[in-house]
Amino acid sequence: MTIDKKRINDLIEKVNSDMNDPSGQEEMIKIEVSARHLHISQEHLKILFGEEFELTHFKDLSQPDQFATGETIRVAGSRGAISKVRILGPVRPETQIEISMTDTYSLGIKPEIRMSGDIEASPGCVIWGPNGQVILEKGVIVAKRHMHCTPETAERLGLKDADEISIKIDSKRSGVMSGIVVRISDKYNDAIHIDTDEANAYDIKNGTLTRIIK
Numbered sequence: 001m002t003i004d005k006k007r008i009n010d011l012i013e014k015v016n017s018d019m020n021d022p023s024g025q026e027e028m029i030k031i032e033v034s035a036r037h038l039h040i041s042q043e044h045l046k047i048l049f050g051e052e053f054e055l056t057h058f059k060d061l062s063q064p065d066q067f068a069t070g071e072t073i074r075v076a077g078s079r080g081a082i083s084k085v086r087i088l089g090p091v092r093p094e095t096q097i098e099i100s101m102t103d104t105y106s107l108g109i110k111p112e113i114r115m116s117g118d119i120e121a122s123p124g125c126v127i128w129g130p131n132g133q134v135i136l137e138k139g140v141i142v143a144k145r146h147m148h149c150t151p152e153t154a155e156r157l158g159l160k161d162a163d164e165i166s167i168k169i170d171s172k173r174s175g176v177m178s179g180i181v182v183r184i185s186d187k188y189n190d191a192i193h194i195d196t197d198e199a200n201a202y203d204i205k206n207g208t209l210t211r212i213i214k
């Protein structure tokens, strides 16, 4: 029997390079699926829930100090309305509603894919609470998929802020998901955030682990 020395050498080289891979490409990152929700300003909270109202705590989210509240509201556009849209706390300087592309069609709102916080000239809607309603001039977005990343993880993976990465999803509807914007902060925990439409398209659940490919 002849031994294919070249093949063995190639294999050894591959094993060594995988073990020494400084880019850490084999690291698993958690995917979190965001359901439709909103962030609310203090001013709008008062109108919807009353002067003295404070948001209640329902459960912690993965990012430090962010939580799901016990409060939900109703959102309406020109074509329809969606009830029980959950408010995420704490209050923010500006009200922002994050819905899926599918929701924009049910509501009759032009879809605008934006990073959170980028709401200038975005579409508006009407929001109702138990105490009143607000007609918003702007603030409705479809959140652009993104990865929250600590500086340590960014260093290990060779990522810079605002980089766009791709992930390989192994599921019954497997595929590559690209254009995930990297956000780096020491106030973050590592997590990739996608919405329910994106999760359903790839048949993945909240908490699925994935690999970054470049």
Ligand SMILES: [Zn+2]
Pocket: 146, 148, 193
């Ligand atoms: Zn996020």
